[in-house]
Amino acid sequence: LTALLAAVGWAIISLVSLNVVAFVLRSIPAFDQAYGAWLDALDVISIGVFAAEYALRLWSAVELPFLTHLPSWRARLRFALRPMQMFDLLAFVPSILARLAGAPPAVENALRLLRALKIVRYSSALQSLGRVLANERGALGGALLVMLGLLLFAATCMYLIEREAQPKVFGTIPDSLYWAVVTLATVGYGDAVPVTALGKLLTGAMILCGLAAFALPIGIIATAFGREVARRDFVVNWSLVARVPLFAGLDPAAVAQIMTLLYSRTFEAGMPIVRRGAAGDSMYFIASGEAVVEREEGEVRLGDGEFFGEMALLEGRARTHTVIASTRCRTLVLDREDFERLARRHPGIRKRVEEVAAERRSRNREEPPAA
Amino acid sequence: LTALLAAVGWAIISLVSLNVVAFVLRSIPAFDQAYGAWLDALDVISIGVFAAEYALRLWSAVELPFLTHLPSWRARLRFALRPMQMFDLLAFVPSILARLAGAPPAVENALRLLRALKIVRYSSALQSLGRVLANERGALGGALLVMLGLLLFAATCMYLIEREAQPKVFGTIPDSLYWAVVTLATVGYGDAVPVTALGKLLTGAMILCGLAAFALPIGIIATAFGREVARRDFVVNWSLVARVPLFAGLDPAAVAQIMTLLYSRTFEAGMPIVRRGAAGDSMYFIASGEAVVEREEGEVRLGDGEFFGEMALLEGRARTHTVIASTRCRTLVLDREDFERLARRHPGIRKRVEEVAAERRSRNREEPPAA
Amino acid sequence: LTALLAAVGWAIISLVSLNVVAFVLRSIPAFDQAYGAWLDALDVISIGVFAAEYALRLWSAVELPFLTHLPSWRARLRFALRPMQMFDLLAFVPSILARLAGAPPAVENALRLLRALKIVRYSSALQSLGRVLANERGALGGALLVMLGLLLFAATCMYLIEREAQPKVFGTIPDSLYWAVVTLATVGYGDAVPVTALGKLLTGAMILCGLAAFALPIGIIATAFGREVARRDFVVNWSLVARVPLFAGLDPAAVAQIMTLLYSRTFEAGMPIVRRGAAGDSMYFIASGEAVVEREEGEVRLGDGEFFGEMALLEGRARTHTVIASTRCRTLVLDREDFERLARRHPGIRKRVEEVAAERRSRNREEPPAA
Amino acid sequence: LTALLAAVGWAIISLVSLNVVAFVLRSIPAFDQAYGAWLDALDVISIGVFAAEYALRLWSAVELPFLTHLPSWRARLRFALRPMQMFDLLAFVPSILARLAGAPPAVENALRLLRALKIVRYSSALQSLGRVLANERGALGGALLVMLGLLLFAATCMYLIEREAQPKVFGTIPDSLYWAVVTLATVGYGDAVPVTALGKLLTGAMILCGLAAFALPIGIIATAFGREVARRDFVVNWSLVARVPLFAGLDPAAVAQIMTLLYSRTFEAGMPIVRRGAAGDSMYFIASGEAVVEREEGEVRLGDGEFFGEMALLEGRARTHTVIASTRCRTLVLDREDFERLARRHPGIRKRVEEVAAERRSRNREEPPAA
Known part of the structure; x- marks a missing residue:
């Protein structure tokens, strides 16, 4: 079922992307004349699919756990008012209304851009971006004030x-403001440039001030978005490393050291993580997802928090098994040379790894995970 | 009284904004002719309001605790010399003087821009920006030196x-400097471009150097402003999490883990935080402000440091009460799936939450907070 | 003596700045004709001063502790080879040589720009910038490779x-490379733009790639320079806070909390830090430098690590003494509202502060620091 | 042998660079006519060298530890499929094929750019950049969506x-999109600019939005690349400082303090780190590489983790020995003034250093490291 849902999701995303491409191409008269019929067909199909999707979502809303306590019409009304559902509605209703009302083709086409909003539902990055903007509202507002103040000052002087x-170019303050935005944001079209010596001097000074003022929103958004992206990783990694049997008895400082040595790699479902016979120069911890060890005795599934490849780390031999990601799989990788450096300074770690490896090897006929 | 003060504040901000808009529009001759009378009226009203505000602030200065020990005229003089009070003075005195002295309309209009300075009083972001610039003076001065050096070098070569x-374009070094600023800050109007092969080569090299040199102030300001914004949050969050009864007995490492799972959301006064019947997929800690739980037995007020929604976290049920922010309310949110992940690894946390929830439920007839 | 040295330093910096301004203005023919005699006089004076400074530095080099073990001529030779001393030499020798050799005026003038190198000695920010560039050489080289690769690729396609x-514009790859640098660094003069549909498409795609590639050096330099600036502050602040008697018995976690509440403010020598009778809403710790409390019983000097203003923090009264920075003075400031928030959660801190304050007050007739 | 391998590496890098320069110059007809024969010779030599290098790498692949278990033809096939080996193949095969197929000269020349791919093998920064882009795929995809959405919206409005x-300029949406990319990425050629008042207003607003949206990828890449660069340093430094005998008994907090005082400097093989007789104002820890102390009694080699210069730190005397980096040598430097500040606050550190120094001095006739 999950696979079916994912397939439907990808089909919707593809249809939306196709609509966006069609929207762009349609504005070219030659293209519109040549392929107008096909585009109209796409339009009809899209409206049908989007309407059907909307209806299905609305119909099945009563099954949602947090709406079961409501009578079904109220559950559906409440569901219809959620932002994502509104976006879905905007994907087909305006097009229908425009056609009924006989809007000019350019406007009718522009309304098709609303379909792109459907993508929001599928992008978690867009959602965290929205949260970042909401949280940093105060700081961004302050930065905007500084920028507006500088724009007004530069425009008035000029x-x-x-x-x-x-x-013609600087005759009114709105004209000057256009110059100020284009200059201070470093776009610099060249359609409004100073010609007097004083104007050139002021322009140079304002550009240097502008660099500082316009650095503010860049800094705020970049820092906050980076923090948002990093937020969850830390906890996941720490918990993961701390519970690996290999590192179980280490004190937090040592765990912190090991964490800094790890880096993350993600494998899509079906991609091989290690191949039998390949160079064995790192071990892997599964942060999320599932991987399959292909052994002659049969497959072994490794889940969230399990690890493999420690033999390679100890002995630098080639891989003895192939391991394939069976779902999307985020792994943390420990390279052999980093492990060596760590082990040289903390001999206890190497000893412990050797004990685990010896135990694994002796159990190797009964039990699996050692790629 | 606080509400009245806030209303007056917003009225002043609106009047200042209106003045800025009028200032911009007034520079358009057609607009000035058509609506000059209205704008003059606005001007007179603004000057009156700003003067009255200034006088009231000055008159009431003797009430300020840190000025009570002074004779009233000295208290008022000292108050009048504070920067904010100076800005307030600049909002109306220059306009009056210009009118009395019969200054040309363009200059008289430009003086109206000084009114925008009144906004500084109301923006804490502007104030922390000022502090950042003052603190990073040394580093910014160094960056400016690097930039000036590069500008001079590029201009001299060119x-x-x-x-x-x-x-005409590169005949003197000041002319070349104008080209250098416009180019190295990546504005690039196109009114001064190299035409010789050597000039083009140098331009390419200088642009690449300029990227590095002009990255310095961006980096300094962005980093410092981001740090300033983040400075207070950490302490508030740590104290808040550490004193939630749910997490009271946890060791600092676990508190740090939970902190990284929280994210912040702010609600304006009057906005609902959770609605009765909505999906219950997160719990909330009030970082600052006040919220009201609407129960049939009457309202319950929750303040700084209290929390609600833990039932939803445990059982995933719909919300049983609506909670509304009664003042501007900053909350920390713990999502259910993050809690699940944490609880899977630290079974003690789930057990404790269940105990608290059980106790709350049994007390639920007498005592409140459980949305 | 220190004051004399500082005055000489400022005099040299002023003279160098004056030379740079003269250098710029001299390239304007009209200016050169009108004020040429004055500029020549400045030139002669500058060469004299710079040569005298150079000679004095060289002559006194034998006094430097790390050169005392050498015979004096070897000590001076070794000293003359240090980079700063070389820069000082470049400030006057090339000008003398050019005049003797009869170089054309434009070249002779350009050589005067070398005098700006003398500034390096006086800017610690320039020196840490140099260190940052040296340390991040590897990463910057990688970023440069990416950028060059992208430039070559874009230029070849175009x-x-x-x-x-x-x-004429894209006829050779060097021509295309000029377009690529001007475009990807977002300068965009407009003297080389695509005209074909394919060219415009490629330009759009390349601009988007360029944003990512050209973000690399900005990110590397900004991050590294910010870290360099922040490096020393942390230790100083930690040591300072940990040894304030007020916070002496606190555990490290509490010290870390207090540290995040502090912000830094720097006062130039002679500036008042707090004024008698001003609002007392923060206390100050001296991170470096010296301050003087002006009391009727005589002045009291406070040095590195001492603090004042805690009365104001406790009681919100007006300042009872004026405190003036007697040298450049970096202070850490704790605002009253931050202290209140902390004290509400850790009642022990408030109690301790009250004890210290009570003790200070009782000693106040004999001993000083309480502004 | 290592020296030979390094020399071969540098020879290959030089040959690749020479090929890139030749590729650029060849597109200039005049240059191609004048030096075509030389360039053809370079081409033949390069193809020969690259083919030989490829063959040698392939032939020796069977010696690689992780391929020894395979039959030799399978080992070589597997090796040939590695990306680096593919890049090496692209350096000469397409040129040969183009010549055989008689491709036009411009295309044949363009294929030579593929040789630049060989550089990837030699740049670890390029490899970590690739890893960063792969890891931040999700966030970068989100940022790209935001940017595309904004581009589409701006283009449609315009x-x-x-x-x-x-x-001609805004007649179709693809034309508008070209304007939108050129404007929002702040390139601003000036070949497509708004002329209507509404268009100018929209342009100003879109530029301000664009600043925020286009800050996202810059922030993500810069932050992630900076983290990648810093990742390994922390562990190395911590281990290094913690095991210096001088600091051995210190608690972790003190080690952390000392770490923040250190900064890193790298010396190429053969460069002197300290010179006999120079000012002794810092001590050095070798983070990686090897250095040689030149003493009259013979050379002493210092490796990974050793340190020197502590006498200078204690006594501020001139250096008593010259120390030269015998390989590329990364050192951590502790300046005297930072040490002084630390020692003033932790008197135990100074005492310990004095003890070590006394012991070293007494052993100085038998044992070495004290520069």
Whole structure:
């Protein structure tokens, strides 16, 4: 069932992408004339699919655990008012209304862009971006004030200086503001440039101030978005490392050291993580997902928190088994040379790994995980 | 009274904003002719309001605790010399003087921009920005030196190279400096471009150096401003999490883990935080502000440091009460799936939460907070 | 003596700055004709001063502790080979040589820019920037490779696509490379733009890739420079907070909490830190430098690590003494509202502060620091 | 042997660089005519060298530890499929095929750019960049979606607004998209600019939004690349400091303090780290590499983790020996003034250093390291 849902999801995303491409191409008259019929067909199909999806979601809303206590019409109404469901509605209703009302083709086409909103449902990154913007509202507002203040100041000065030399370009403050935005954001079209010496001096000074003022929103958004991305990883990694039997008895400082040595690699379902016979220069911890060890005695499944490849780490031999990601699989990797460096300084770690490996090897006929 | 003060604050901010908009529009001759009378009226009203505000602030200064020990005229003089009070003075005195002195309309209008300074009083972000710039003075000065050095070097080279090919554009070093600022800050108007092969080569090299040099102030300001924004949050969150009864007996490492799972959401006064019947997929800690639980038995107020929604976390049921922010309310949110992941690894946490929940449920007829 | 040295330093910096300004203005023919005599006089004076400074530094080199074991001529030779001393030499020798050799005026003027190198000696920020660039050499080299690769790729594609449509602009790969640098660094002069549909498509794609590639050096330099700036502060602050008697018995976690509440403010020598009678809403710790408390009984000097203003923190009263920075003074500031928040959660801190304050007050007739 | 391998590596890198330069110059007709024969010779030599290198790598692949268990033809096939080996193949095969197939000169020349791919093997920074991009795929995809959404929105609005005023420039959405990319990425050629008032207003607003949206990938890449660069340093430094005998008995908090005082400097093989007689104002810890102390009694080699210069730190005397990096040598430096500040606050550290120094001095006739 999960696979079916994922397939439907990808089909919807593809259809939305196709609609966006069609939307862009349709604005070219030659293309519209040549392929208009096909695009109309796509439009009809899309409206049908989107409407069907919307209806199905609405119909099945009563099954959602947090709506079961409501009478079904109220459950569906409440569900219809959620933002994602609204976006889904915007994907087909405006197009139908525009066609009924006989809107001009350019407007009708522009309404098709609303379909792109359906993508929001499928992108967790967009959702965390929204959260970042909401959280940093205060700081962003302050940065915006600084920028607006600088824009107004630059525009007013330039208006006073260049107004007589270039009445068409700097004749009013709104005109000057257009110059100020285009200049301070470093776009610099060149359709409004200073011609007087004083104007050029002011432009140079304002550009240098602008660099500082316009660095603020970049810094705030970049820092906050980076923090949001990193937020969950830390806990997951710490818990994972701390519970690996290999490192179980280590004190937190040693765990912290090992954590800094790990880096993360993600494998899509079906991709091999290690191949039998390949160079064995790292061990893997499964952070999330599932992997399968292919052994002659049959497959062995490794889940969340299990690890493999420690033999390679100890002995540098080639891999003895192939391990394949059976779902999307995030792993933490410990390279052999990092392990060596650690072990040289903490001899206890190497001893412990050797004990575990010896035990594994002796059990190897009965039990699995050692790629 | 607080509500009244807030209303007055917003009124002043609105009036200042209106003045800024009027200032921009007034520079358009057609608009000035059509609506000049209205704008003049706005001007008179603004000057009156700003003068009245200034006088009231000055008159009531003697009530301020740190000025009570002074004779009233000295208290008022000292108060009048504070920067914010100076900004307030600049909002109306220059306009009056300009009118009395009969300054040309463009200058009189430009003086109106000074009113925008009143906004500084109301923006804490502007104030922390000022502090950041003051603290990073040394590093910013160094970055400015690097940039000036590079500008001078680029301008001198270009002057030597292109002086003969384009005497109008690169004939003097100030002209070359204008080109250098416009180019190295990546504005690139296109009114001064190299035409010789050597000039183009140098331009390419200088642009690449400029990227590095102009990255310095961006990096300094962005990093420092981000740190300033994050500074207070850490302490607040740590104290908050550590004193939630649920987590009271946990060791600091576990508290740190939980902290990384929380994210912050802010609700304006009057906004519902959770709605009765909505999906219960997270619990909330109040970091600052106050919220009201609407129960049939009457309202319950929750303040700084209290929490609600833990039932939803445990049982995934729909919310049993609506909770509304009665003031601006910053909350920390713990999502159910993060809690699950944590609980799977630390079974003690789940057990403790269940105990608290059981106790709450049994007390539920007498005592409140469980949304 | 220190004051004399500082004055000489500032005099040299001023003279160098004056030379840079003269260098820029001299390239304007009208200015050169009008004020040439003055500029020549400045030149002669500058050469004299710089040569005298150089000679004095060289002559006194034998006094430097690490050169005392050498015979004096070897000590001076070794000293002359240090980079700063070389820069000092470049400030006057090339100008003398150019005049003797009869170089053209433009070249002679350009050589004057070398005098700006003298500034390096006085800017610690420039020196840490140099260290950052040296340390991040590897990462910056990698970023440069990525950028060069992208530039070559974009230029080659554009050369293949637009070569026939615009043989003057994209006729050779060096021409295309000029376009690529100007475009990918987002300068965008507009003197080389794509005209074919394919060229425009490629330009759009390359700009998006360029954003990512050109973010690398910005990120590396900004991060590393920010870290360099922050490096020393942490230790200083920690040691300072940990040894304040007020916080002496606190455990490290509490010290860390207090540290996050502090922010840094720097006062130049002679600036008042707090004024008698001003609002007392924060206390100060001296991180480095010296401050003087002005009391009727005479001045009291506070040095590195001492603190004042705790009365204001406890009681919110106006300041009872003025405190003036007697040298450049970096302070850490604890605001009253932050202290309140902390004290509400850790009642022990408030109690301890009250004890210290009570003790200070009782000693107040004999001993000082309580502004 | 290692020296020979390094020399071969540098020879290959030089040959690749030479090929890239030749590739660029060859596109200039005049240059191609004048030096075509030399370039053809370089081409033949390069193809020969690259083919030989490829064959040698393939032939010796059977010696690699992780391939020894395979029959030799399978070992070589598996080796040939590794990405680096593929890049090596692309360096000469396409050129040969193009010559055989008689491709036009411009295409044949373009294929030579593929040789630049050989550089990837030699740049660890490129490899970590690749890892960063792979890890941050999710976040970068989200940022790309935001940017594409904004581009589509801006282009559609502009198409609706300016379509009639400038049918050539904004007549279709693809044309508008070109404007949107060039504007929002702040390139701003100036070949497509708004002319209507509404268009200018929209452009200003879109530029401000674009700043925020285009800050996202910069922030993600910069943060992640900076983290990747810093990842390993922390562990290395911590282990190094903790095992220096000087600091051996210190608690972790003190070690952390000392770490923040250290900064890193790298010396190429053969460079002197300290010179006999130079000012002794810092001590050095060798993080990686090897250094040689030149003493009259003979050389002493210092490796990974050893340190020198502590006498200078204690006594501020001139260096008594010259120390030269015998391999590339990364050192951590502790400046005297930082040490002083630390020692003033932790008197135990100074005492311990003095003990070690006294012991070293007494052993100085038998044992070495004290520069």
